Amino acid sequence: MTSLSGVTRRSLLASTAALLIAPSASYGETVQGALPWQPDAARPPVQVRPGPWAYFTPEEGGAIEALVDRLIPGDDLSPGGKDTGCAVFIDRQLSSAYGQARGLYMRPPFQEGSPEQGPQSPQTPAQRYRLALAELDKHCKAAFAGKPFRDIPDDQKDKLISGMEKGGVQLGSVSARAFFELLLQNTTEGFFADPVYGGNRDMAAWKMVGFPGARYDYRDWVERHNERYPLPPVGISGRPGWIAQTKG
Numbered sequence: 001m002t003s004l005s006g007v008t009r010r011s012l013l014a015s016t017a018a019l020l021i022a023p024s025a026s027y028g029e030t031v032q033g034a035l036p037w038q039p040d041a042a043r044p045p046v047q048v049r050p051g052p053w054a055y056f057t058p059e060e061g062g063a064i065e066a067l068v069d070r071l072i073p074g075d076d077l078s079p080g081g082k083d084t085g086c087a088v089f090i091d092r093q094l095s096s097a098y099g100q101a102r103g104l105y106m107r108p109p110f111q112e113g114s115p116e117q118g119p120q121s122p123q124t125p126a127q128r129y130r131l132a133l134a135e136l137d138k139h140c141k142a143a144f145a146g147k148p149f150r151d152i153p154d155d156q157k158d159k160l161i162s163g164m165e166k167g168g169v170q171l172g173s174v175s176a177r178a179f180f181e182l183l184l185q186n187t188t189e190g191f192f193a194d195p196v197y198g199g200n201r202d203m204a205a206w207k208m209v210g211f212p213g214a215r216y217d218y219r220d221w222v223e224r225h226n227e228r229y230p231l232p233p234v235g236i237s238g239r240p241g242w243i244a245q246t247k248g
Helices: 010-015 058-071 086-094 125-143 154-166 176-192 201-209
Strands: none
Touching (some): 086 125, 086 176, 154 176
């Protein structure tokens, strides 16, 4: 199925964010014999557990579920954005360091720059979502007889999202286009990320594209083009030593 503006689900793969590796400094050290290593030294992820929203209110969560389901609608290839947990992924990210922009320089001056200059906003991702969702709710209730976004017809949802993408829809003081781009990026990340982070439920996206997941070694298949990998994908949670152990 094709999503908004002719974007196919497979083409979303090209827009997934790469892991950001930005060490503050490098230090040389001579290592002899075996590499020094301790369990959990690399700060492994904590597995997301089912439960209530960690950041979103119930109303916000309902809007996000409806939004991600229109960005990635379900079809015979895979479930849609809601059923694969994209909304849960975004919720957990916003309640973590990403949502609070920890580690980023967040002092003025702020001015719109080029994409290479990174985000130029005094608002954290969590704040941007909260403000945008409030404005989206206000817009929908004014335009659709008091209905929130999740309750309007799907064709109207698509029309509204397309207007946000193209800049034709105004959401008060919030840039609708900037919110669309942020939402699309995070939805794509949730769809293709390891299930340990709450999205890509049952590794549905990996199964769709034939990605082997967190397998230790599949070099025998790297050069075998146009052949589907025969083994099922493996997530980080399938390797207990790779995830952080939580109490309780």
